[in-house]
Amino acid sequence: MKILVTGGTGYIGSHMVVELLNEGHEVIIIDSLVNSKIEVLNKIQEIAKKTPIFYQENLTDHTALEEIFKNHSFDLVIHFAGLKSVSESVEKPLLYYQNNLASTINLLDCMQNHKIKKIIFSSSATVYGGSNESECIETMPTGQNITNPYGKTKCMIEEILKDVCISDPEFSAIALRYFNPIGNHSSGLIGENPNGIPNNLMPYIMKVAAGELETLSIYGNDYNTPDGTCRRDFIHVVDLAKGHLAAIPALEAPGFKTYNLGTGTPTSVLEMVNTFEKISGRPLPHQFAPRRPGDLAEIWANPSKAERELGWQTKLTIEDAIRDTLTFLENTRKIW
Numbered sequence: 001m002k003i004l005v006t007g008g009t010g011y012i013g014s015h016m017v018v019e020l021l022n023e024g025h026e027v028i029i030i031d032s033l034v035n036s037k038i039e040v041l042n043k044i045q046e047i048a049k050k051t052p053i054f055y056q057e058n059l060t061d062h063t064a065l066e067e068i069f070k071n072h073s074f075d076l077v078i079h080f081a082g083l084k085s086v087s088e089s090v091e092k093p094l095l096y097y098q099n100n101l102a103s104t105i106n107l108l109d110c111m112q113n114h115k116i117k118k119i120i121f122s123s124s125a126t127v128y129g130g131s132n133e134s135e136c137i138e139t140m141p142t143g144q145n146i147t148n149p150y151g152k153t154k155c156m157i158e159e160i161l162k163d164v165c166i167s168d169p170e171f172s173a174i175a176l177r178y179f180n181p182i183g184n185h186s187s188g189l190i191g192e193n194p195n196g197i198p199n200n201l202m203p204y205i206m207k208v209a210a211g212e213l214e215t216l217s218i219y220g221n222d223y224n225t226p227d228g229t230c231r232r233d234f235i236h237v238v239d240l241a242k243g244h245l246a247a248i249p250a251l252e253a254p255g256f257k258t259y260n261l262g263t264g265t266p267t268s269v270l271e272m273v274n275t276f277e278k279i280s281g282r283p284l285p286h287q288f289a290p291r292r293p294g295d296l297a298e299i300w301a302n303p304s305k306a307e308r309e310l311g312w313q314t315k316l317t318i319e320d321a322i323r324d325t326l327t328f329l330e331n332t333r334k335i336w
């Protein structure tokens with residue numbers, strides 16, 4: 001199939017492109033490179049021995065997007081592109097609404113103009129908001145008590161997709177709700193490498209391990225959880241990408257569908273640090289710090305719908321993710 005991947009040089013997008021190329025699909029990437037580097041394309045080529053077509057464009061540029069759609073007849077679209085920093089979205093809400101919503105609307109408009117009726121959207125567990133349940137299932141309400149504009153854009157885009165499916169009975173949209181992606185391809189050639197001080201746990205751990213940051217602050221050790229630190233459902237990014245592959249056949253049935261992509265098992269922040277130390281064989285400097293505003297004590301996926309309907313479940317462990325992270329770190333920079 002001929003597949004458009006927006007955000008295909010980003011962290012999750014690049015892993016998706018590798019899986020698609022490995023499966024023999026033809027891949028066209030659109031990425032603005034605002035949060036990724038062009039060198040990723042060479043790494044993808046090195047891993048998959050095939051090269052995707054690449055356009056450096058911003059999806060907010062409707063004219064440029066329309067031009068690309070005129071040149072290719074896509075079978076389906078996988079939409080990763082978007083700004084994703086929770087804290088930045090609180091500081092710059094309009095940037096997030098403008099960028100994430102306008103991009104998606106432009107993309108859907110071009111899809112409509114060119115009669116492309118299948119899309120997989122990169123959604124997030126954040127759509128469940130501050131619900132009272134720690135284990136999330138797709139039938140739970142979404143959109144309540146979401147504490148940041150980034151999370152709200154994910155929810156709004158799901159609503160937009162729902163409405164497009166209602167307006168066109170042949171349209172099919174799948175929103176995959178990711179829990180906490182970590183790790184990278186086992187080659188260590190691609191991975192997550194954010195600029196500046198990371199917000200997310202694993203990139204922060206990586207910078208401490210590389211000696212670029214001194215100490216990891218664990219936000220809160222007084223939560224009502226087994227060890228007092230928050231618990232999350234960390235999923236290996238390669239398993240996550242394979243979840244998208246599994247979702248492609250489900251696009252044959254029109255309508256809007258959602259699936260959780262997670263392992264179903266929570267791991268605490270402290271357990272993650274301890275496991276990182278065990279596998280790397282070195283101490284990871286860390287300290288307890290006050291809670292981070294907006295954090296939930298614990299949240300994990302009930303992944304049974306994806307297992308039942310897509311025949312997908314995770315295969316890789318947190319240990320695998322940490323080993324792959326260490327390979328990536330060795331390839332990209334010195335470890336402490």
Ligand code: UFG
Nearest residue numbers: 124125126199200201202204217218219230232269292295
């Ligand atoms: N944490 C630390 N220290 C750090 C960074 C994180 O202790 O330096 C803790 C957080 O407090 C939290 C846990 O590690 O308890 C995970 O934090 P992340 O920022 O890595 O991930 P979140 O669960 O907060 O957010 C993630 C994605 C969001 C998404 C959300 C949905 O980053 O995009 O899951 O649940 F919206």
